[in-house]
Amino acid sequence: MLERRQILRVVEMALDEDAPHGDLTSEVFVPRDAVATADLVAREPGVLAGAEVVEVAFTAIDPAVEVEVLVADGHRFAAGEKLATIRGNARAVLRGERIALNLVQRMCGIATLTATYVEAAGPSVRVADTRKTTPGLRALERHAVRCGGGHNHRFSLSDAVMAKDNHLALVDDITAAIRSAREQLPHTTHLEVEVDRLDQIEPVLAGGVDTIMLDNFSLDDLRAGVELVAGRALVEASGGVDLTTIGAIAATGVDVVSVGALTHSVRNLDLGLDVRLS
Template sequence: MLTNATIDSALRLALDEDAPWGDVTGEAFVPDEASARAALRAREDGVLAGIEVFARAFGLVDDEVAVDLRSSDGAPFGSGDVLAMVRGPARAVLRAERIALNFCQRMSGIATLTRSYVDAAAGRARIADTRKTTPGLRAFEKHAVVCGGGHNHRFGLSDAVMVKDNHLAVLAGEGADVSEAIRAARARLPHTTVIEVEVDRLDQIPAVLDGGVDIIMLDNFSPARLREGVELIGGRAIVEASGNVTLATIGEIAATGVDVISSGALTHSVRAVDLGLDLSLEN
C-alpha cells in the first residue's frame, strides 16, 4: 500500500541524492525572488499514475509551491493534455522538477503498459504483477499496476506462502513428500494464509492438489499445456499462469481458462511515459 509516509520517505531520499548540498545552478542563476508557473504536459498518450507523488515532491522542497491537479491516477490522457499546473518560487520548482517527473513518468509507464495487458486479456483472466520490482520502490510500482487496471500479487515474502521450484528442490533433496509437506505447513499456518505452489510439469499437479493448495502456478507452460493443466486441476484450486508473458502472447494465454496471469514485465521492463514540465516566469 502506498502511504503518505512511504511517499515522503522515498522522495526525501531522492531529493537528497539529487542535491545533497543544494542546487548550485539554481542558486547561481535564478533570482531568489523569482516566481514560476509550469504545466505538466503529456507528450504521448498514456495512463496516469503517481500524480500525488508528483505534487508532493514540490511541497517537500517548499510548501509555498502550489500544485493544481488536472487529472487523477488511473485516468487515460492524450498527447498535449495538461495534467497539472505548478506555481511558486522558481528555485523550488526547478529543484523538485526532475524528481517529480521521474516518479510520475515511471509510474505512468507501468500503468500504461498494464492497461495494454489488461485490454489484451479482454476480461478472461486477472492480470497481476510480481516481486520483480525496483528495490525500495515496490509500493510505488505496485500502486501503478493497480492504476492501470491490474492487480497486485503478494507484496512480499511475509504476505503469503508461495512454494517455488527452489523450495521444491530443497524438499526433494531432503526426501520429503510434497503432499505431506503442504498439509504440515497448513496445520502450522494461520487459517487466513493461502498457499500457492509453482509447478513446471503436469505430473507435479496431482501431488500438489492432494496436499490441498489454494493456488497452483503453471510456470512456463505452452498454451496447449496450460489447457491440460486447467482441465487436470478442475476447479480445485485457482490457476495462475506465469513465464514468457508478453503482449504478443497474453491473449492466447488468457484463452486457456487460467484465472490469473502474472508478469514481471509490468514492472521490470517498463518504459517511462514522456511527460514534460513547461515552465515560464511570472511577473
C-alpha cells in the first residue's frame, strides 16, 4: 500500500530540486495574493494512478490549497475528462504544477500500460512488475502497477530470497545451496529460484522452493517446464515478454508473468493543468 509519508518524501525531494530558492518567474509576474483555479485534464485516454500524489504536490507547498480529486485511482478516463481541480494561492499552484504533472503523468502511463498487459494476458495469470524501477520512485511506480490491475513482485532485496543466474553461478550444487538457504530462513520467507534450462528444474525443486522462474524459455519449453513442475511450486515466466507475446506465454499454464517494461520502458501519459484566475 502506498503510504502518505512515501509520497511526501518524493514530493519534498522534487520541490527542493525544482525550486531550491523559490520560483523566480511567479515571484516577479504573479501578485502575492492572487488566487488561481486549475483543472487537471486528460489529453488522451488512460487509467488514473496518483490521485493522492496530486494533492500532496500542492498542499506540501501551501496547506491552504484545496485539491478536489474527481475520480479514484484505477479509473479509466477518456480524453478531455477532468480528473481534479486545484484552487489556492496562484504562486503555490504554479510552483506545484510541474511536479504534480511529472509524477502523475508517469504513474498514469504505468497504470495504463499495465492494464493493456493484463488484458492481453487474460485472467489465468498474474502480471507482475520487477525491480526495474526508477530509483527513488519505486513506491509510486509499484502503486501505479496495482492501479492498472497488475501485481507487485518483491519490493526490495530485503523482502524475499530470489536466486538468479549470477547467484547460481557461484555455487557448485544447486540443490544443496537451496536446502542450506532454506535452513537459514524463517518459515515465512518466500524462496524463488531462476532457471534458464529445463534440466535445472528437478534439482531446484529438490532443494525446496516456493516459486521457480523460467527465464527466456521458448513456448514449448515453458509448457514442458509447467508439466515438469506439476504443481510443486508456482511457475513464473520472465524474459521476452511484450504485448505480442504475453498472451501465448500465459496460455502455457504459468502462474505469473513478470514484465520489466511496465516500469522501465513506459511513456508518460499526456495530462495538462489548465490554470485561470479565480
